[in-house]
Amino acid sequence: MNKVHNFSAGPAILPQSAIDASIQALQNFSGTGLSLIEVSHRSKEYEAVVAEATSLVKEILNLNDTYEVVFLQGGASLQFDMIPMNFLTPGKSAAYVNTGVWAGRAIKEAKMFGEVNVLASSEDKNFNYIPKDYQIPLDVAYYHCTSNNTIYGTEMFDFPNSPVPLICDMSSDIFSRPFDANKFDMIYAGAQKNMGPAGTTLVIIKKSLLEKANTKVPTMLNYKIHIENGSMYNTPSVFAIFVCMHTLRWIKSIGLEAMEVRNKAKADLLYAEIDRNPLFVGTVVPEDRSRMNVNFVLTNKELEEPFLKFCKERNLSGLKGHRSVGGLRASLYNALEIDSVQALVTAMQDFEKLNA
């Protein structure tokens, strides 16, 4: 079978080393003679997996000892509820920036728990840019942003110096480039883009933020409980954390500096072709274009379906835009190789010749 080039927005392409390790562990996990999915999460062999995954996150992001790291269930979506439940303290409001569907969902949920101050929004231009002119108020409980907008293809490359706790949803660009993680009070990310399979969510919280948390929070939605129990208050998503650990090993082996070089090269190659090829046009303002999710449309909308079909015939998979926005989207996560992007660019050029 020919190689399938996987541009899926998530769940998405993973390093082959992590997939191979998973296959091996399903056969015989860590010499136990049992499959990874049949062993106790409290076995010493599996506890070592959670410990290593946790420690790799800290190491790769250069987090100091003031941070806690846990793996939870429920995706980033459950974090949209857990954040205000834990950190929207009585008498305070929370500040959010609306940069798309996921930021919007985070705002909607926070409003169920208290007052929300939407500092800025790019909804006026269908979320094709990152708002930058706003002040973070001094009296809010926290400021929340979304670093990369998977659906609209925008990405924040600079983060404000926040006078209040800075919370960021990094689901779709975490580990894709170096950044100063110690600037944040909380970072969270659903695993299924740059870190692993669906089924687990990475949550990083600064101890000083935890100290301010609400006390009457249901147990499973209480960060302190999960942290005190080292991601094992209840049975964790065993398989997903295992794959994350192997993906994190792979990320560490490359390093975030080199990862950024890889990711920038892939994005530059594709955006250059979008800008050159008269059949295509990018939907995002150039300075906010995401390196993870490249959104574009055909200048002649009637060619969209034929182009998708043309791509499919060449084993270029997952290029259809999100059902809420349409168009095309190529997701270029960490594990995607540049030869896949080159294959897409070649397809765009060949399609141009066919439709000249």
Place this chain on the structure above:
Amino acid sequence: MNKVHNFSAGPAILPQSAIDASIQALQNFSGTGLSLIEVSHRSKEYEAVVAEATSLVKEILNLNDTYEVVFLQGGASLQFDMIPMNFLTPGKSAAYVNTGVWAGRAIKEAKMFGEVNVLASSEDKNFNYIPKDYQIPLDVAYYHCTSNNTIYGTEMFDFPNSPVPLICDMSSDIFSRPFDANKFDMIYAGAQKNMGPAGTTLVIIKKSLLEKANTKVPTMLNYKIHIENGSMYNTPSVFAIFVCMHTLRWIKSIGLEAMEVRNKAKADLLYAEIDRNPLFVGTVVPEDRSRMNVNFVLTNKELEEPFLKFCKERNLSGLKGHRSVGGLRASLYNALEIDSVQALVTAMQDFEKLNA
């Protein structure tokens, strides 16, 4: 490598067919040329998995059209919160029976949301029996019970005719025997015992109960949202549901009647040896002994560690009791073959000879 006999309480032994299917799908899922953990949850190939898993649950349990079935994240533990959030309606209280650690946690969580009426408890005898003499009040929002108590090894074989919605945590004995599922208003089960790997939770709800649900529930904790979106409101635990689907296929191929015969034979064999062998004693009253989790101790406590070591040398794994109760526990879930139980019984007999 010799076969390891897996008595783990959960995550636990799974049918080999499900493990083999997972290995194959990690290599190439459903002819996509991609790994199962790299494909979109909205691909038609994966949507077929969720649809089949859902439909198999309905078929195996003979559920009629008044039921909804979804797969959620967060384990049974998150259900302890979601149940009162959705169904403990204002002005009502909820009735619970306390049969052990998990029932106790369910009660503790419900108390965060409203008034809880604990109808009965077996805490007076360290949860070694199932309370039976109690009346379910007519005016409560629902009645909640736990069919099998994994930690203490008791099991409910009869369920009351409840005058109010009947909600049951069946995490550790679902699909182990036939029962009248249509008697229940809600059944839930963490997958990692009889149904699949950790990372997904089966939730079955009667439509009439949903109609009574609270309306202001955070989105990710709102059953209606997950049902309306067919387990796909957010990215589901893709791998775990896939393994569940294959385990459900295996359960269907055996049938619940035959499964009960298998499970009863295994439990009878082990309890008979516990009752015969002077070195061992069961901890649960005979009529409430679980077929899933067999709890026992050594009459001479000093022989406990030597016996566990003796078992380990014979590849009998996962026999240590839960850290909160100690002693020994052999979990005999669906996928465990009777030859594993026979190997344990032989070990008990050989240990008896050594310590005569």
